[in-house]
Amino acid sequence: MSYFIPERRKRKSPLPLIFLGSLCVFALYYAFTANQKTVPVLPENAVRPHLVNWLEDNPDAWPAQDPIFNPVAVRRIYRRTDYRLLWFDNYSLSDTANDLLKQLTASSSGNPSSMVDYRYHLGYFDRTLRDTPQRLQMAAVLDVLLTDAFISYAQDTQLDKLNPSAPKHQPRLRRKDMTPVNLTDGGFMMASARADSETPTLFAANDNGRQYFRGYNRSSQSVDRSRYYTQRSSQGQTYSNGSRYGTSHSARYSTRSYPQTYPRVMPRFRSLQDEGSGLAPRHGEGLLIEENTPFGSDAQALREELARYRNMAASGRWRPLPAGPAMTIGAKHNNVIHLRNMLAVYGDYYGYGDMNSKKFDQSLHQAVVRFQIRHGLKPDGIVGKQTRERLNISPTARAHIIEANIRRREKLPANLGERFIQVNVPGYTLNYVERDRIKLSMNVVVGKKIHQTPEINTRVARVVFNPTWTVPRSILVKEILPKARANPHGMENMGYRVVNGSGEYLPLTSQNLGRAAAGGFLMRQKGGEQNILGRIKFEIPNSDDIYLHDTRAKSLFGLTDRDYSHGCVRLAKPRQLAEILLRDEPGDWSRYRIEQLTTGDETTEVRMSQNVKVYLTYWTAWVDGQGRMHFRPDIYGKDGLAVNQFQ
Numbered sequence: 001m002s003y004f005i006p007e008r009r010k011r012k013s014p015l016p017l018i019f020l021g022s023l024c025v026f027a028l029y030y031a032f033t034a035n036q037k038t039v040p041v042l043p044e045n046a047v048r049p050h051l052v053n054w055l056e057d058n059p060d061a062w063p064a065q066d067p068i069f070n071p072v073a074v075r076r077i078y079r080r081t082d083y084r085l086l087w088f089d090n091y092s093l094s095d096t097a098n099d100l101l102k103q104l105t106a107s108s109s110g111n112p113s114s115m116v117d118y119r120y121h122l123g124y125f126d127r128t129l130r131d132t133p134q135r136l137q138m139a140a141v142l143d144v145l146l147t148d149a150f151i152s153y154a155q156d157t158q159l160d161k162l163n164p165s166a167p168k169h170q171p172r173l174r175r176k177d178m179t180p181v182n183l184t185d186g187g188f189m190m191a192s193a194r195a196d197s198e199t200p201t202l203f204a205a206n207d208n209g210r211q212y213f214r215g216y217n218r219s220s221q222s223v224d225r226s227r228y229y230t231q232r233s234s235q236g237q238t239y240s241n242g243s244r245y246g247t248s249h250s251a252r253y254s255t256r257s258y259p260q261t262y263p264r265v266m267p268r269f270r271s272l273q274d275e276g277s278g279l280a281p282r283h284g285e286g287l288l289i290e291e292n293t294p295f296g297s298d299a300q301a302l303r304e305e306l307a308r309y310r311n312m313a314a315s316g317r318w319r320p321l322p323a324g325p326a327m328t329i330g331a332k333h334n335n336v337i338h339l340r341n342m343l344a345v346y347g348d349y350y351g352y353g354d355m356n357s358k359k360f361d362q363s364l365h366q367a368v369v370r371f372q373i374r375h376g377l378k379p380d381g382i383v384g385k386q387t388r389e390r391l392n393i394s395p396t397a398r399a400h401i402i403e404a405n406i407r408r409r410e411k412l413p414a415n416l417g418e419r420f421i422q423v424n425v426p427g428y429t430l431n432y433v434e435r436d437r438i439k440l441s442m443n444v445v446v447g448k449k450i451h452q453t454p455e456i457n458t459r460v461a462r463v464v465f466n467p468t469w470t471v472p473r474s475i476l477v478k479e480i481l482p483k484a485r486a487n488p489h490g491m492e493n494m495g496y497r498v499v500n501g502s503g504e505y506l507p508l509t510s511q512n513l514g515r516a517a518a519g520g521f522l523m524r525q526k527g528g529e530q531n532i533l534g535r536i537k538f539e540i541p542n543s544d545d546i547y548l549h550d551t552r553a554k555s556l557f558g559l560t561d562r563d564y565s566h567g568c569v570r571l572a573k574p575r576q577l578a579e580i581l582l583r584d585e586p587g588d589w590s591r592y593r594i595e596q597l598t599t600g601d602e603t604t605e606v607r608m609s610q611n612v613k614v615y616l617t618y619w620t621a622w623v624d625g626q627g628r629m630h631f632r633p634d635i636y637g638k639d640g641l642a643v644n645q646f647q
Contacts, residue, residue: 467549470499
């Protein structure tokens with residue numbers, strides 16, 4: 001008997017499949033890790049169309065909720081860099097960008113004013129660095145706002161807005177956290193100010209503060225830092241390459257703690273070239289970068305605006321804004337509807353949204369900013385007391401103001417000249433104009449109401465470096481003599497001397513001060529750092545003894561209302577004005593030469609051979625070169641309209 005025994009089925013070995021699968025997994029892992037190590041290359045001109053569109057062609061297309069607070073300066077910087085990203089290494093924030101973010105945060109942490117956060121765009125940076133996907137357009141927006149924040153920070157530190165000795169109405173910051181921006185031969189540098197030092201000093205430190213942003217310590221062990229940083233080597237150094245743009249994370253916030261000392265180097269927007277090495281002086285003016293905007297301001301444009309405001313008054317569409325709370329973006333209130341319609345009447349609002357919406361949206365925010373710029377207000381987009389006051393000046397009153405300014409403009413020559421300086425007293429501004437293009441503009445301080453700056457048509461006669469100051473009789477009797485009698489040694493240290501009939505300098509003795517009080521002697525302050533006129537004076541012949549000059553009180557230029565002088569015009573950028581005026585004069589008048597002449601105490605006078613006109617004007621209404629109607633408060637009460645006097 002036989003049995004059928006079937007052969008066992010042979011099983012195939014799994015080893016080949018395991019081997020093949022391992023190869024695939026290894027290949028995928030290798031490809032993934034290689035891709036992770038590869039730094040994407042950002043095309044050089046990838047964001048240029050966006051920047052040109054937002055900064056040049058169509059500023060109203062700006063997509064971010066935060067406005068650009070320094071549009072002219074930002075535009076100039078990107079023009080010089082051919083509209084390239086300044087704060088990115090490929091798709092990653094650069095070391096410089098992270099350093100700037102850290103310092104902006106440190107400034108905000110010691111400053112109770114929420115406007116500092118807003119002007120530095122810290123809320124936007126916080127949201128963007130956490131939640132925004134990686135897109136070129138948003139990288140361009142972030143880059144522009146970083147540049148804008150840097151300019152605001154530089155202005156605040158150089159004009160002492162963050163100085164603890166500033167007036168109470170200005171933001172205050174602990175000096176140990178203040179890092180002024182100075183100009184070096186390599187670009188802009190943040191120089192740390194130690195608490196025990198009166199002047200900022202540059203030094204090296206191991207901790208660059210890069211890991212801090214908005215209170216979040218990126219060196220914390222609870223956070224995977226590899227998600228936000230890439231490592232690279234340059235000349236043997238390994239360092240963090242900045243925050244990866246567009247990544248999201250959840251972070252643990254802790255108490256803010258910042259090192260007091262660290263170096264900060266900003267982008268090299270422009271080098272000093274032949275202007276020597278070392279730190280620039282503490283005046284903080286920066287280098288001359290010429291503007292090129294149309295001047296405008298002719299009488300015919302004012303007549304056209306007069307007709308428009310008369311039609312506005314006759315139409316009955318204008319109604320004053322009712323009383324209510326302050327409003328800003330995101331607010332919901334019945335007054336928002338009224339505000340939107342009012343700004344549409346003025347021509348500042350031209351959105352396409354629902355005119356009856358109660359929500360304060362981005363389009364309305366931009367319209368408020370446009371209105372504030374036209375009226376000399378802080379362009380924060382907040383409808384507070386001052387903005388409400390300007391909004392509620394009726395078209396009829398505006399027409400009266402325009403009429404008064406047409407008469408003022410018609411008193412001037414129709415052609416103001418090939419080159420001229422125009423100071424607008426109510427506007428607190430100076431414009432230097434060539435061929436009807438503004439080449440340089442700056443803030444100025446003008447006379448108080450009791451020491452009004454007069455309207456004058458004259459010319460620049462001399463530029464004086466390290467000028468002396470002969471104290472006018474009225475100031476001598478009321479202000480200087482009491483101080484000299486109380487502290488003669490201190491006044492002598494500031495350069496004050498009595499001058500006899502022969503021009504000799506005499507000490508501040510009781511006898512000499514008595515002769516000065518009786519009118520027999522003069523009192524004069526020598527040129528130098530302590531001089532009340534600063535380092536540069538521009539002599540403009542006139543019967544009121546008015547001139548343009550530098551000042552030691554730099555903090556005043558950061559104020560909205562700047563009527564603080566005894567009648568003369570104080571300049572925010574006297575060195576830049578001297579450079580642009582003297583460049584056609586014989587001799588070497590480079591910036592380096594001007595810096596040399598504004599040190600020490602030796603007085604140098606330069607007689608102008610070129611005929612540069614000077615117009616000290618009182619314009620409370622004018623049309624700029626872009627066709628925008630501007631209004632300013634009537635600080636001296638010359639318009640005869642009490643509603644436009646806010647002081």
